[in-house]
Amino acid sequence: MSQCIGMVTHVRVATHASDVDGIVSAALILIKYPNAKIDYLTLKDLNSAMGIEYDLIVDLPKLPLAKANVDHHISNYERVTKNNLMTDKDLIDPAAPSAASLLIKYLNLENNPRARKLVDLANIADTGGYSKKTYILDKIIKCHSKEPDILHKIAWILVEKGEEFLDDEWLKNEWKRISDFLEKGREISKKIVKDVLKRKVKNLIVDLIKGFPRLAISDLQWLFINKGGEVIVVINRMRDNDPICPSLSKNANDDTARISIRVSKKSTFNGRELAEKLGGGGHVKAAGARVKASEYYNALGLIIHELSRNGIVGYIRIEIS
Numbered sequence: 001m002s003q004c005i006g007m008v009t010h011v012r013v014a015t016h017a018s019d020v021d022g023i024v025s026a027a028l029i030l031i032k033y034p035n036a037k038i039d040y041l042t043l044k045d046l047n048s049a050m051g052i053e054y055d056l057i058v059d060l061p062k063l064p065l066a067k068a069n070v071d072h073h074i075s076n077y078e079r080v081t082k083n084n085l086m087t088d089k090d091l092i093d094p095a096a097p098s099a100a101s102l103l104i105k106y107l108n109l110e111n112n113p114r115a116r117k118l119v120d121l122a123n124i125a126d127t128g129g130y131s132k133k134t135y136i137l138d139k140i141i142k143c144h145s146k147e148p149d150i151l152h153k154i155a156w157i158l159v160e161k162g163e164e165f166l167d168d169e170w171l172k173n174e175w176k177r178i179s180d181f182l183e184k185g186r187e188i189s190k191k192i193v194k195d196v197l198k199r200k201v202k203n204l205i206v207d208l209i210k211g212f213p214r215l216a217i218s219d220l221q222w223l224f225i226n227k228g229g230e231v232i233v234v235i236n237r238m239r240d241n242d243p244i245c246p247s248l249s250k251n252a253n254d255d256t257a258r259i260s261i262r263v264s265k266k267s268t269f270n271g272r273e274l275a276e277k278l279g280g281g282g283h284v285k286a287a288g289a290r291v292k293a294s295e296y297y298n299a300l301g302l303i304i305h306e307l308s309r310n311g312i313v314g315y316i317r318i319e320i321s
């Protein structure tokens with residue numbers, strides 16, 4: 001399937017800001033349309049983008065004025081089909097491993113070897129796989145997920161270097177800058193996980209107050225589950241500046257606690273149900289919510305109550321100066 005997305009030279013595109021799939025998609029757009037104007041949006045930004053007539057929206061839900069949508073999220077697919085919003089310009093397939101894997105067909109770039117290698121990275125990232133390259137790229141993108149100019153720069157590096165993106169001096173230095181800090185977070189995580197698993201904890205609550213590298217939160221979750229834990233709930237209440245990825249702490253004063261839930265494959269616990277009880281949502285294995293600081297203790301009580309039905313619950317509070 002291939003489409004022409006507008007006759008104008010400056011196509012306007014929105015893509016997902018905070019992951020490898022979104023930025024690889026931006027790179028594919030730039031290979032095809034070097035003058036494209038790309039907005040890098042998070043789900044939170046969508047409300048303010050409602051009135052924009054995008055030529056194409058990738059790896060995000062279809063907006064009312066958008067001319068075309070390429071995506072693989074099942075929630076978007078269900079909503080679009082239920083409301084008869086699908087047109088022959090859309091390509092939404094929940095069976096696709098990544099939005100980029102659809103976009104490469106949509107843009108007729110399947111014969112471009114560099115594009116194909118980039119799509120491989122996106123597929124690994126979005127199917128829970130692991131490769132060192134995807135890991136590094138994901139961390140650098142996450143570090144800058146609120147900085148559109150830098151995301152655009154990363155997309156251009158992917159266009160120019162393909163999967164050899166670490167040959168780029170700027171990206172190489174970024175990784176150098178980030179990796180020590182990440183390592184600190186991973187070391188703390190290892191200690192926590194070893195300690196709680198020794199105590200037979202199946203369900204872990206980690207309450208982050210200060211000093212934990214934000215970029216390493218997902219590593220902590222991954223480690224707990226990979227070592228045999230079932231459910232991990234991270235509550236991020238940190239208000240201090242993130243020294244390595246300052247833009248991640250930009251909204252640290254918004255008086256909310258961000259709750260992130262991860263569930264192991266073997267567990268029958270439903271992370272989405274817990275998130276919904278907290279006013280959030282997501283998937284069965286990965287979900288999240290935000291609560292006001294004033295509701296923190298109610299939320300914590302609810303989390304402990306729900307987790308305790310699933311076995312031993314551990315609670316750890318992290319405050320590092």
Ligand SMILES: [Mn+2]
Nearest residue numbers: 021059099126
């Ligand atoms: Mn995706």
